[in-house]
Amino acid sequence: MKIVQLITHMNEVGGAQVHVRDLSKQLAYDGHLVTIISGGDNIIAEDLLLEGVTYTHSEFLIRNINVFRDVLAFFEIRKILKKVQPDIVAIHSSKAGIVGRLACWSTRIPCVFTAHGWAFTEGVEKKKQLVYRQIEKCAGKLSKKVITVCDQDRNLALRHQVLMPEKVITIHNGVLDTKNAALKKDNSEVVTIIMVARFEKPKQQLELLEALLHIKELNWHMIFVGDGNLKQESAQFVQDNYLGNKVTFLGSHSNVSELLSAADLFVLTSEWEGLPLSILEAMAHRLPIIASNVGGIKEAVRDSENGFLIQDNLSELLSRLIENELLRKQMGEKSREIYEASFTFEKMYAKTIATYKNLIVSGDNL
Structure with a gap:
């Protein structure tokens, strides 16, 4: 498969960025062609750099809402996608989730959006919850499939009618095991x-x-x-x-x-x-x-x-x-x-790649 991973930025290490890094590394290892498109500053955090993966910078994609730059980002990402011609686009983080789904819809490229926590979740300021909920409802109409990383987020989207039940699935986050994970800790009074x-x-x-x-x-x-x-x-x-x-x-x-x-x-x-x-x-x-x-x-x-x-x-x-x-x-x-x-990486990866393949087989993004 030729896969694009689209994320708002890769400037610093966070949960979504680590998810994209580890997923892209395994995809490339398995022989898939992976391109990561990211906005923000035109730098990639050292811990997020991978061999065998193509990095493309979006000049106009930024985290904060900016209508002028967001429109430019839409056309810019649309142009990049037409050039790369991926089989599927996997989109991560809220801003990329909006702009990316619009770009994929306009080019009829299958896409899946992973919500690493909703911008309208409980705890966020009430006015922001309302705004982001309405934005996600609009984007949801363009979505064929959305992945939530926990059942709580899936239920939240359904409760607020952001997505239809058939459009949203839970694939729990998973992390790589490490050689240190099984080590016993030294005895210490502190x-x-x-x-x-x-x-x-x-x-x-x-x-x-x-x-x-x-x-x-x-x-x-x-x-x-x-x-x-x-x-x-x-x-x-x-x-x-x-x-x-x-x-x-x-x-x-x-x-x-x-x-x-x-x-x-x-x-x-x-x-x-x-x-x-x-x-x-x-x-x-x-x-x-x-x-x-x-x-x-x-x-x-x-x-x-x-x-x-x-x-x-x-x-x-x-x-x-x-x-x-x-x-x-x-x-x-x-x-x-x-x-x-x-919560192993292997379980998460298997479910994620199966979702990619199902979307590609099912056809366009409408």
Whole structure:
């Protein structure tokens, strides 16, 4: 197959970008011709570069709504698609999802849109929810198939009548296993807590720091992996509350797997999510999880089995796992069991490529 992966940007590493990278790598390895079209700045993050894959930059495709640039992006992507002539276009992220589906519809090229969390999900500002919901309803009329990465997002789309039931399927996110995933952690009295997420509004690292401040007398060390606009706010909180010896900010890191293999507990305090890859990666590394009960997280984190879902009791949950090594290990083993059963890359890849083939066989994009 000749496949185009279209995404709003590949400038920085995020869940959708990692998904596109890993999917494209396997597709190329299996002999398919893969082109990645991305907007944003004309750079590709080093961790997202692949051999055997063609990268094409869209000058006008940007994340924020800009009617003039969005129209130009439509014509630009349409032109690129006519030149590449793919068998199918796989589209990722909200803005690319709108512009890309219009371009594919106009060229009658089959396409599938993967929603890595809806822009109208609960937790997003109400006015934005309304606007994005209406936009997605319009785009949904042009869609032959939409993939949601969790059942929660599929149900959300159906509840708001964004898509007809026959147009939307769930293919749960899956992540690659690593050689470090099965390694046992070194025994240490200090419990290493890790959070892997960009420092932006949905992730709420400050909420985690506030919870840790209440239990600062316990034996823990917090590691934050990621960069972003709100990082300085968290760093200032650490300084103001004399937590510098208990909190480390690593910024972006090229080997998150190594960090996860050395950790004891994974935490994610998001305000909204789809089904974050970071949680699945932590589960593959046999980590217990504490996470917000938003989006599709509860489909991976089974409360009181492989971790806890936060219910205004974050400090209490942290204390329970910091002070109970046996419980951490039991929940960590359950995380690995759930990962192997439902969230491997191989399972996700097989379902995704089957969807591609079915769309190609069924004909045009109308």
